[in-house]
Amino acid sequence: MSRTTKIAEGSFAVVYDIGASQVLKRFKDRTSADAVRYEAMMSSHACDAGIPTPAIRAADPEGGTLTFDKIDGPTLVNVVKDKPWTVFWAAREMARLFARIHRVDANAFGAKSLQDQIAAQIQSNDEIPSRVQGGLLAALTAMASMPRLCHFDFHPENVMVDDKGIQVIDWGAAKQGHPMLDITQTVVMNRVDRILQDPGNPPVIVVMLLRKLYIEAFLCFYARFSEDFTYRQVRRDVARLTKPIAAARLASAKPYETVKLKRILGR
Secondary structure (H helix, E strand, O other), rough: OOOEEEEEEEOOOEEEEEEEEEEEEEHHHOOOOOHHHHHHHHHHHHOOOOOOOOEEEEEEEEEEEEEEEOOOOEEHHHHHHOHHHHHHHHHHHHHHHHHHHOEOOOOOOOOOEHHHHHHHHHHHOOOOOOOHHHHHHHHHHHHHOOEEEEOOOOOOHHHHOOOEEEEEOOOOOOOOOHHHHHHHHHHOOOOOOOOOOOOOOOHHHHHHHHHHHHHHHHHHHHHHHHHOOOHHHHHHHHHHHHHHHHHHHHHHHHHHHHHHHHHHOOO
């Protein structure tokens, strides 16, 4: 493999294998140095807290790059794509990891507030009437203060599998906040994203079934592993927070997400 082989690309960055069991994440031009610096900080704090995530080896915020240990393995979504019968295993291991993340107190990290971000995104959307905004914000502020570590981009494409188990990547959206906001974000993403919908993937009916099985199992397993929430509490809070999270996602939604998000909001 060449020294700078591109191995992945997302909306905000391209990842290269640079040898020596390391990868270089090069952010695209629209990503600020502060955003790169923040991701480096949150990645380091998560790793120091014992979360299974690649160690960061170098950071150059001005140059727009971060260097991490390489994970030798596929994303979790590719594991499930190739072996659909592993969906319950995937849901269990993701739930176990998510509960572990949510035990970390992020108050001392200098992490930004998740509640503040969501509120600002809702208030910035002029398409949502002020009366509706008020109800969404009321549901948000009703959540008790819990400054826990929240990944806020936790989905099977940001979880990788190697011989040690699973590891989570991409901490740029991480904040401190109530774990149920993080859980609900994952549920909403599962409803609106395009994972497993490209040509060559399983038939649509199979994908829909896998999604439903995955999210139901995920919530059940999360409640089992959580030290703070019962299954009944998880289901109740996800129901309460689905519309506020969907409204906040509209602020930066991809075109294919917009229709589905508005449907969640009843619009």
